[in-house]
Amino acid sequence: MRVGCPKEIKNHEYRVGLTPGSVREYVAHGHEVLVETGAGAGIGADDNAYRAAGATIAKTAADVFAKSDMIVKVKEPQPNEWAQLREGQILYTYLHLAPDPEQTKGLLASGVTAIAYETVTDDRGGLPLLAPMSEVAGRLSIQAGATALQKANGGRGVLLGGVPGVLPGKVTVLGGGVVGLHAARMAAGLGADVTIIDRSIPRLRQLDDLFAGRVHTRYSTVEALEEECFSADIVVGAVLIPGAAAPKLVSREMLSGMKKGSVLVDVAIDQGGCFETSHATTHAEPTYEVDGVIHYCVANMPGAVPVTSAHALNNATLHYGLQLADKGLKALVDDHHLRNGLNVHKGKITNRAVAEALGYELVEPKAVLAA
């Protein structure tokens, strides 16, 4: 198969779908790899590094889209990218379709077979291709929140760790999954007073064990949300219902109860966000203010640390990428975890949460692959 990797074009997105190390693996499996010139510049991998790994360098993205059987990317395709996709081609990347009706229409119209990293599953109930970027975004959320909390950046001017004789800042984390765990670790490491809220009691038990009293846990009720958000300096939004639009846990009305200059970091923004007042921002202009509360809502946070992120992402995506290259659609038939990643195929929606969120008919992946 010919596998193509275009340069990412989203605002300040420096990750790349295939590192030179991954290219070597595809080539070793007998595949041709076509990489757009400059695709790896953000991680310090120049065209020669890709040539040395066995890739052919394409002069334009159009060349990559036109000539490849499978496109491996990082971010959801942008409008001029989805216009270049076609039936019979596989797209392997993050999609986040539930909050994005326009992209969904574009992918359906193209006829492409689109596999979303974020809905591929594993035997332990996890999302193995989302997890590494959730680790990065969770850790980054505290750096971003702490920076926004500084007075010159519009924040209330609190140092998260405090100092001897002065209390630390307070961080509330909504959702104790992968993002939440890593946010809590960073916040606790800086000396902040940290509380994680989740609706899964087994998960709260695990977190309580793990942090051994260093982090507080609370079951998710409106009362708990209000108390923990009203007293927080930073609230990290990290809830997820896989594939679906994020539940809005913090309403506009609740903002009036929050401290002026406190910071909301809505990591869940790629699924639409869990604060009513969130809208996606970019690394170029990451924050805005509503009712005195600073909002940070960057939908591609890991793009800010591409050297770490691209390698972590490739570690996770390589296995299934090779299966797809080796077997084509049969890889989806053979493995139900990879099949859970199938969101769109030949103009049909094949993911239940996406179909429900956007009002499309669901066509079961097994049925559509057999057709």
Ligand SMILES: NC(=O)C1=CN([C@@H]2O[C@H](COP(=O)(O)OP(=O)(O)OC[C@H]3O[C@@H](n4cnc5c(N)ncnc54)[C@H](O)[C@@H]3O)[C@@H](O)[C@H]2O)C=CC1
């Ligand atoms: N903005 C960005 O750059 C990035 C965003 N993300 C996003 O971050 C979000 C979280 O991802 P993960 O931590 O990997 O998900 P996860 O599935 O590991 O954790 C989600 C947690 O939310 C909890 N939850 C769900 N509904 C809840 C509710 N109503 N109240 C309290 N807790 C609730 C679940 O029990 C679970 O523990 C996702 O939307 C993901 O796409 C991930 C990476 C990068």
Ligand SMILES: CC(=O)C(=O)O
């Ligand atoms: C998960 C995701 O959307 C990202 O890493 O940008």
Ligand SMILES: [Mg+2]
């Ligand atoms: Mg995202």
